[in-house]
Amino acid sequence: MAIEHRGPYQWRVRIRRRGFPTMSRTFETKSEAEAWERMILTEMDRGVFVSRREAESTTLSECLDRYAREIVPEKKGQRQELGRIRILKAHPLASCYMASIRSVDIAALRDQLLAEGKKPSTVVKYLAILSHLFNIARREWGMESLANPVELVRKPTVRNARERRLEGDEEERLLEACRQQGNPWLEPLVIIAIETAMRKGEILGLTWEDVNLNDRVAYLRETKNGEPREVPLSTRACQVLKSLPRSISGRIFQTTDYATRKAFIKACKRAGIEDLRFHDLRHEATSRLAEVYQAQELAKITGHKDLKMVLRYYHPRGKDLAKKLG
Structure with a gap:
């Protein structure tokens, strides 16, 4: 000594x-x-x-690199996750040794991200990466002495619940604008979204093997919650699918998430529709399906494990509820 x-x-x-x-x-x-x-x-x-050697000689940047190599490939949304990791690596905190990072440092990072204009929900995703990284480092990377400073930091309040639905003639205007876009897949994508309440990624991932037009069912193998599910297809949805050409790849929609997002924004602008996102079509579809199915059945269709989440997507119009009173 x-x-x-x-x-x-x-x-x-x-x-x-x-x-x-x-x-x-x-x-x-x-x-x-x-x-x-x-x-x-x-x-x-x-x-x-407990030895602190590993935690005191390894920087956050090195751990982020290892996280990107070993952990991210097992996740959904890898491209977005890698993008967030690149931003974290560019922050001065990345050069600090893991053992030296305190909750005050994480709080400063949180505040900086918010000051840069990032939404609270986005900042929460950055914090989730760091929290998971610290836990993995402690459990699997030989840094048993390491505490997780993210657990002590307040998360930004996320208020992203939306109640946007298609109003008046917006559906007709939107579909007309979709037909005028250069992406021929946009209109059928929008119709399938409105008819089934499937997420955009789920629709884009469909193959012809996943669809049984005779039974009017689509089988989703890859979903957000990791569990496959079956989605009933309306007559309108079946008609749209039957009209689509088939390709050697087997994929139903020969377009990308990026192309769809850009085309949808342009279609909304052309139609004069404001504050409408593609994901809002899932709210619209869920609200329509709620008129047909009970809550438990609806949850099976939308893929929600919690009925509270189903209610976040169910937005009945007051005038429609009033009609049921007679």
């Missing part, structure tokens, strides 16, 4: 004890070095010592 003065603002502690790994760390002041030495020796004496 020794504390060595190596120059201005450099006090190095080296601890050697039989049965334990050699520990070494450099501090700016002697008092910090002595405090760290006392802490490590006390933990060794009490039999609760």
